[in-house]
Amino acid sequence: xxxxxxxxxxxxxxxxxxxxxxxxxxxxxxxxxxxxxxxxxxxxxxxxxxxxxxxxxxxxxxxxxxxxxxxxxxxxxxxxxxxxxxxxxxxxxxxxxxxxxxxxxxxxxxxxxxxx
Amino acid sequence: xxxxxxxxxxxxxxxxxxxxxxxxxxxxxxxxxxxxxxxxxxxxxxxxxxxxxxxxxxxxxxxxxxxxxxxxxxxxxxxxxxxxxxxxxxxxxxxxxxxxxxxxxxxxxxx
Numbered sequence: 001x002x003x004x005x006x007x008x009x010x011x012x013x014x015x016x017x018x019x020x021x022x023x024x025x026x027x028x029x030x031x032x033x034x035x036x037x038x039x040x041x042x043x044x045x046x047x048x049x050x051x052x053x054x055x056x057x058x059x060x061x062x063x064x065x066x067x068x069x070x071x072x073x074x075x076x077x078x079x080x081x082x083x084x085x086x087x088x089x090x091x092x093x094x095x096x097x098x099x100x101x102x103x104x105x106x107x108x109x110x111x112x113x114x115x116x
Numbered sequence: 117x118x119x120x121x122x123x124x125x126x127x128x129x130x131x132x133x134x135x136x137x138x139x140x141x142x143x144x145x146x147x148x149x150x151x152x153x154x155x156x157x158x159x160x161x162x163x164x165x166x167x168x169x170x171x172x173x174x175x176x177x178x179x180x181x182x183x184x185x186x187x188x189x190x191x192x193x194x195x196x197x198x199x200x201x202x203x204x205x206x207x208x209x210x211x212x213x214x215x216x217x218x219x220x221x222x223x224x225x226x227x
Binding site: 033040041042043045048056088090092104105106107108109110112 | 120151153158159160161162163166207214215216217218219220
């Protein structure tokens with residue numbers, strides 16, 4: 001496996017379900033990110049982890065719970081979601097949280113989530 | 117306030133022609149980076165090109181070039197010799213202390 005992988009690619013869940021999205025990066029990066037992409041809206045940064053510590057949480061509802069057990073893996077645990085949470089969830093990684101301007105992020109293919 | 121503005125929701129371009137995608141940004145930082153990403157229908161975000169705020173020359177990567185006008189805070193993407201495989205959503209992004217994305221422009225290349 002190379003780059004950033006995400007599983008599952010598609011997920012349909014009911015509002016009472018609990019599910020988890022998984023992201024794995026094979027690039028030796030130290031920072032990982034979760035983004036939400038809804039139709040006709042810009043990508044929204046949800047969470048940022050650097051060296052397995054959460055450094056940013058952009059006012060995301062508590063029904064989304066991230067977990068970063070090591071620098072290669074990032075999870076997004078989902079519970080009691082709402083239909084408006086249906087979106088494409090993208091994971092990304094970068095070498096670090098650069099102080100300089102260059103901070104290329106490598107993205108995974110995304111998980112397309114539908115909440116019924 | 118929106119940091120990245122892409123004013124063209126959608127564009128059509130004839131195969132083999134060039135297309136320019138507009139992007140303006142807003143930041144008070146002196147050090148920042150500008151990125152363009154391509155997102156095909158499969159969903160994956162593909163990095164295309166990068167321009168640093170201190171770079172004096174416009175960035176180029178193959179058929180992609182970035183027309184960087186710092187005073188105007190503009191970072192337009194030019195795709196030359198369009199191909200059918202270029203049909204996708206294109207996002208402009210800026211990194212100052214985090215990566216912020218524009219709303220995107222859908223490009224459809226016609227044969």
